[in-house]
Amino acid sequence: MEDCLFCKIIAGKIPSTKVYEDDYVYAFNDIDPQAPLHVVIVPKIHIKSAAEITAENSVYVAKIFEAVAKIAAQEGLEKGFRVVNNCGEDGGQTVGHLHYHLLAKRFLAWPPG
DSSP states (O other): OTTOHHHHHHTTSSOOOEEEEOSSEEEEEOSSOSSSEEEEEEESSOOOOGGGOOTTTHHHHHHHHHHHHHHHHHTTOTTOEEEEOOOTTTTTOOSSSOOEEEEESSOOOSSOO
8 A cells, every 4th residue: 555654664665674574574663662672563465454354364464473473582582572453543553554563671561551
């Protein structure tokens, strides 16, 4: 999608600090980190939100979680981490492209907010 911020990042039109990439997934450091490690993980196809996951595109979600495990190992997150998805306006989603936040390297309290 031409006007999507994350599609532009995936295409290299907007710079980012890449953490991980494969054929399905692109992961980069968040520009406004909420933890010492804050990585945004996105599918390389445009899916607006978790509400639009289907049998046809759900492979991308599986690949995202495979990437989470690889990034956690790469970053030495043996003590733990949190994966967050915000869906829709009331869920706090600010970019209309499915994405997950990987937060780590500090104690993450519950409830989150």
